[in-house]
Amino acid sequence: MTDNNTDNGNGNGSEEPRERVIGTPTGGGDALVAGKEEPHRKHEGPYLAEETHARPEETQIRGEKIAAVWFLIAFLAGVGFFVSYFSFAPNAANEPVIADPATAQLANALMGGTLALSLFAIGAGMTVWARQILPHYEVASPYDELPSPPKEKSSFSEFFMRSANESGFTKRPLMRRTLLLAMAPLGLAPIVLLRDTGPAPRDTLKSTLWEDGLHIVVEGTGRRIKAEDLSETGGMISALPEAHDGDHGLSLDDQAKTVILLIKMDPDDFGPQMNQQRLDWTHEGIIAYSKICTHVGCPAALYERTTHRILCPCHQSTFDASNGAEVVFGPAHRPLPQLPLRVDNEGYLVAAGDFSSPVGPTFWDAEVKN
Template identity: 70%
Template sequence: MTDNTNHHDAGSGADKPRERVIGTPSLSEGATLATATGDPHRRHEGPYLAEETHVRSEEMQRKGERMASLWFLVAFLAGIGFFVSYFSFAPLGEGQPSISDPGTTQVSNMLIGGTLALALFGIGAGMTVWSRRVLPHYEVSSPYDDLSSSEEDKGSFSEFFMRGAHESGFTRRPLMRRTLLLAMVPLGVAPVVLLRDMGPLPGDKLKNTLWADGRHIVVEGTTQRIRAEDLTTGGMISALPEPEDPEEGLSLDEQANTVIILIRMDPQDFEAGMSQQQLEWTYEGIVAYSKICTHVGCPAALYEPTTHRILCPCHQSTFDAANGAEVVFGPAHRPLPQLPIRVDDEGYLVAAGDFSAPVGPTFWDVGVED
């Protein structure tokens, strides 16, 4: 809402109607608007009328410039810290920390996330200080009698815009400008560095695990071998391949790729949908599937014996254990890979080969060579 008052135009000597925003002082009432440049009547001429409503001294603006520059410098140092944290824990070569260690992973995540958050906060804080303590604050009004703009109006707005860019301090205050550009450099490079985690392609690594014909199956977390009679009908056991060196055990990566669930059901419960080969991969109603959900890699560790449903608790992907672990519900797109099993001469369960398909989420299989 605006009101029209007649103000004396010092440049032309004629009275012209002017619009001002309600709440701003009127020049006809003897009020003047001082600016940092010392001009007490600094108003924009033309249809876009601007009055500076917050007066800042040059000293105040310089303090704001120094404070904003300090925040930009903090953002730059935090950005450098992000790269240091990232490459310090990346397994690029021998002798570097393994990211597979849970403690190392936790520290890495805290450092990477913390430094990136501090960098973003520093830039945001610097921009806030810049806006509140350096930039001039205007209230602008413009009449809209005609929807179309004349060439004079367009030129007036262009002049107003360019003057605002100048008053922002970006060109006049090199300390603030340079520290801002410096702070933006690490954040600009960060996405490029993070793309490094998307490669290289896995090749055929996901098609080959430690499982091989004759390798014993042990209870997960132990070295106890499993006999067929150890599983009752309706029972489930999480299991792993027996490590070659019991004292050294399996690495976390090896466990993640090879963990399985053994389920025993009545052989007659296997549906006709299972192929003859899938049936041959079972032993007396015992079937083995990868425990890694094919959605995003969570452990599919829940089993409901009456319906033969395997459930992943993360996103409720559900698989039918009696029908080759086919997906019956949820976001997963392919069955859990099946592990062929048999028994050895001593009656222990052993693998009869490797998985029927690459383990894990579907996107892990991107780029796998046939």
């Protein structure tokens, strides 16, 4: 919008016209010139708008058809996502069909491309809807005291249905049906993708290699441990379960789950959390805890004998060894699991069972053993 100004700013009053954008100051420092108010912006109330603000009927019909085409494309792309997903899904034996990187790359491209096309088509259809079907007026209302008066509350349903009709959602069945059709695959996609998270955790995931009668050996040497090896109060040994006969040692995964701290304490120092069952899991003040921090799985390898504190150096989670390895500081939320102990006929320390609770911050794998 422009404005013809006869004053060229030299003060001689010549009528030399020039164009100026409305809203910009004149050369002589005059006040800003406001644009002319448009008739369609006048309203009598907060929810009223003149029908002349609606798009022409032919424009709405054309917009409905274009939006319906975009929504149909979105639906087909959503179906394509499911087809590409199940084409590369694991078979009945839970073995992946994808056997080489090139096939995996193709699968990712197909699934990502069809999902992106579906989202883009829905966005394009909504844009056409907004530009060619929705009315183009502005509604303004001053802030009122809360709560709303009864008259305004009773008029809400009428206002809601009027807005729904103006939006074209109830008036344009082709667009509405194709939109709902396009949204159906996207609504099901997250449910299908949950199968990639693996099976739900079961009780079998809570067990480790520790079992009753399994000997405890020094980590790194494989030497069995006797109770007298920890005769000094405050002594600490990092230990593992002994590999079964014929095994070539424990895997790194098994070591990470089964490594323990053996700590020698004065039985009089045990705290109130050490109930009779936990005390029965000790032997002459020797207690065993998982070495894996329950925060993010770092090794809690530091022990302070004067305070009986076990410290994880990664994020400073601190556990009280004298009180069931309860958390006394740091981000960890669970105590370290305790391993029940006893001695065999030869005086060697052996496990009396598995840990009292799951090891680490969570289950580290989703393999379910049959």
